[in-house]
Amino acid sequence: MIALSYRIEIPGKVKTRVVSRTAIALTVALPVTSLATFPLPLCCPFVKLCLNFRPEEPPTSPFSTSSTLFSESSGIPFRKLETATRLTKDYPYAYCDFYPSKAGCVYKSGLPWEVRRGPEEQGICREPRTVCRPDIAPVWPATLKKIMNCLDDLGVQLTCINPFAWANEGDEKPFCELLVSVGVMPYSLKYVLAVAVKKILASINLTTAEVAFVEMVVTCQGSGPPLLPLDPVVDDIPEYRKHFSYRLGMPIAPLSTPYLEGTGGLFLKIGNDPVLLTCAHVTRPPLVFGNTGMQCVNKSQPRQSIVALGAGAYNHVIIKMMGEIGKIARDIETLNAQLQRSNLPQNEREEKEAEVTRLTKRCDRIDALHTKVTKFRSTPELRSVGWVLYSSVIKADAKVGNKELGYTQDWALVQLDPRMLNMETFDGNKLFFSDNFTPGDLAQLMWPNPEDRDDYELYIDGQIPVRDVVPAEDITHLPHLDANGMPTLFVIMNGCTSGTRVGCANGLFSAKRTFPEHGIDKIDSLEIVVVAYGRGQPSRFSEKGDSGAGVFDRKGRILGHINGSAGPTDETDVTFVSPFWWTIQHIFEVYPNAQVYPVTGRK
Numbered sequence: 001m002i003a004l005s006y007r008i009e010i011p012g013k014v015k016t017r018v019v020s021r022t023a024i025a026l027t028v029a030l031p032v033t034s035l036a037t038f039p040l041p042l043c044c045p046f047v048k049l050c051l052n053f054r055p056e057e058p059p060t061s062p063f064s065t066s067s068t069l070f071s072e073s074s075g076i077p078f079r080k081l082e083t084a085t086r087l088t089k090d091y092p093y094a095y096c097d098f099y100p101s102k103a104g105c106v107y108k109s110g111l112p113w114e115v116r117r118g119p120e121e122q123g124i125c126r127e128p129r130t131v132c133r134p135d136i137a138p139v140w141p142a143t144l145k146k147i148m149n150c151l152d153d154l155g156v157q158l159t160c161i162n163p164f165a166w167a168n169e170g171d172e173k174p175f176c177e178l179l180v181s182v183g184v185m186p187y188s189l190k191y192v193l194a195v196a197v198k199k200i201l202a203s204i205n206l207t208t209a210e211v212a213f214v215e216m217v218v219t220c221q222g223s224g225p226p227l228l229p230l231d232p233v234v235d236d237i238p239e240y241r242k243h244f245s246y247r248l249g250m251p252i253a254p255l256s257t258p259y260l261e262g263t264g265g266l267f268l269k270i271g272n273d274p275v276l277l278t279c280a281h282v283t284r285p286p287l288v289f290g291n292t293g294m295q296c297v298n299k300s301q302p303r304q305s306i307v308a309l310g311a312g313a314y315n316h317v318i319i320k321m322m323g324e325i326g327k328i329a330r331d332i333e334t335l336n337a338q339l340q341r342s343n344l345p346q347n348e349r350e351e352k353e354a355e356v357t358r359l360t361k362r363c364d365r366i367d368a369l370h371t372k373v374t375k376f377r378s379t380p381e382l383r384s385v386g387w388v389l390y391s392s393v394i395k396a397d398a399k400v401g402n403k404e405l406g407y408t409q410d411w412a413l414v415q416l417d418p419r420m421l422n423m424e425t426f427d428g429n430k431l432f433f434s435d436n437f438t439p440g441d442l443a444q445l446m447w448p449n450p451e452d453r454d455d456y457e458l459y460i461d462g463q464i465p466v467r468d469v470v471p472a473e474d475i476t477h478l479p480h481l482d483a484n485g486m487p488t489l490f491v492i493m494n495g496c497t498s499g500t501r502v503g504c505a506n507g508l509f510s511a512k513r514t515f516p517e518h519g520i521d522k523i524d525s526l527e528i529v530v531v532a533y534g535r536g537q538p539s540r541f542s543e544k545g546d547s548g549a550g551v552f553d554r555k556g557r558i559l560g561h562i563n564g565s566a567g568p569t570d571e572t573d574v575t576f577v578s579p580f581w582w583t584i585q586h587i588f589e590v591y592p593n594a595q596v597y598p599v600t601g602r603k
Helices: 045-051 082-088 137-153 194-202 238-244 311-339 346-376 439-446 580-590
Strands: 004-010 013-020 029-031 105-108 126-129 158-168 176-184 210-215 217-219 250-254 262-264 266-270 273-278 305-307 384-391 395-397 406-409 412-416 430-432 463-465 487-495 499-505 510-514 523-532 550-553 557-567 574-579
Touching (some): 045 311, 137 158, 137 176, 137 194, 137 523, 158 523, 158 557, 194 210, 238 311, 238 346, 250 273, 250 384, 262 273, 395 523, 430 487, 439 487, 439 499, 510 574, 523 557, 574 580
Parallel strands (some): 176 210
Antiparallel strands (some): 105 210, 158 176, 250 262, 250 305, 273 412, 305 384, 384 412, 395 406, 430 463, 487 499, 487 550, 499 523, 510 523, 523 574
């Protein structure tokens, strides 16, 4: 890259402004009459590059997957593809029932759901709603196991089982109070087996529950300068600084495979050392290491370094900064052209001059950060922040309830290099959300019901302090109310790819099947499931690369960390979460003195 600067000459003043870095400095003299109306040097190669840049979808690793429940609309209720023909010839509502999800429904029991007809038909957007059934929660894990055993005996290649209520988008109440959705491998199911599942549901008095078979694939979400501190109140561009800061949602990857990315979900403390909780498949991807756990017990062991950010996340933030610099350049050019008009009222002139000044300062700050991170963090080796302290073997363990299904054991700890942290400015566990929400936006999403605001809190500094753990009983006895008065558990996370997103945790557990691959045995596990929430918000709670991200409720209590997802191939409809109250018990077995890192005030 070439280092570019330009000089603005004003009578009696000379102002030099750096646009980008390099070995060559170019000086451009621009005669102007007002500091507020100076044009950006559009002739500079770096600014031209930013102006012509076309950011695309965030680059993510094909292996570090994760997503959520309902993908973006395809614009039509039936896809004009061979896949659509394969399913709709036997079940005409294959792509209507769960629109806009691209997951094809092989069959659904019960009466047909409403569809629009006519030459301008549009798919009716469906929304999953959480189910709060504490009456059946104690026997639900055993019921899931019976369903899995029954379908195994019938040769069904199931991938997951998800219980949800369903409503049309925007409706107050669901039209279907409970539907048990059985995920199956694509092309694997040729016939209907809903009758067998309905008999099992009838045994626990769920005679009105419907059953659907949906094609879904389960996937995993998968030594340089010190990290930057982050304070959204005083930092000028926190939405960019966060990528290079020590904070929850830190994008991480193994140094040996920086393209296999994930997320750091929670800071723990072992002795006096801060460590970062994430997934085992993030720190030691089974594709590379197989399903082999490890523990670093002494300094003589070879260290497996972890970087922040991985290749995709680093490229994405650089692209995003360049895109905004180009946009600001166009905006300033437009404002300067408007300021040349002689008939512009004085108050509007002052407003536009102030906006030019504001945009110029913002452009300077983004460019300064761009210069810093491309100069000092350009290679993965320069972004190393620590090493793997412990990585579990991936399996289902610590069986619960009926002792038939266990939670997924997929966790790891990253020892953070103390040279990478400034303990004077390290605030501990605070969830940054200002990248996507203002404090008011978040309060409106998380406390939508006037009858459910006893614990209302406005997080004015753009961060939620982590205070406690969501207990097991709050998962089956959902403590919050949505806008329609239905029980739910509002949650929030900040992931490597998604940034901050809001969702709802379901009140009944789901079952997930992980097929043998890369040394992982077939695993049947119990999972907390989260779906996206909020009109106008993304239809997915998580994306590829969000594995390991911590999931918290609106009071900052940690629910767990993301370990995978299910949905159509390469997409996500539901996000799977391992409960933290269970994970911490396994951490205690290895590190008895471990504790959640306390929130500290900025010194």
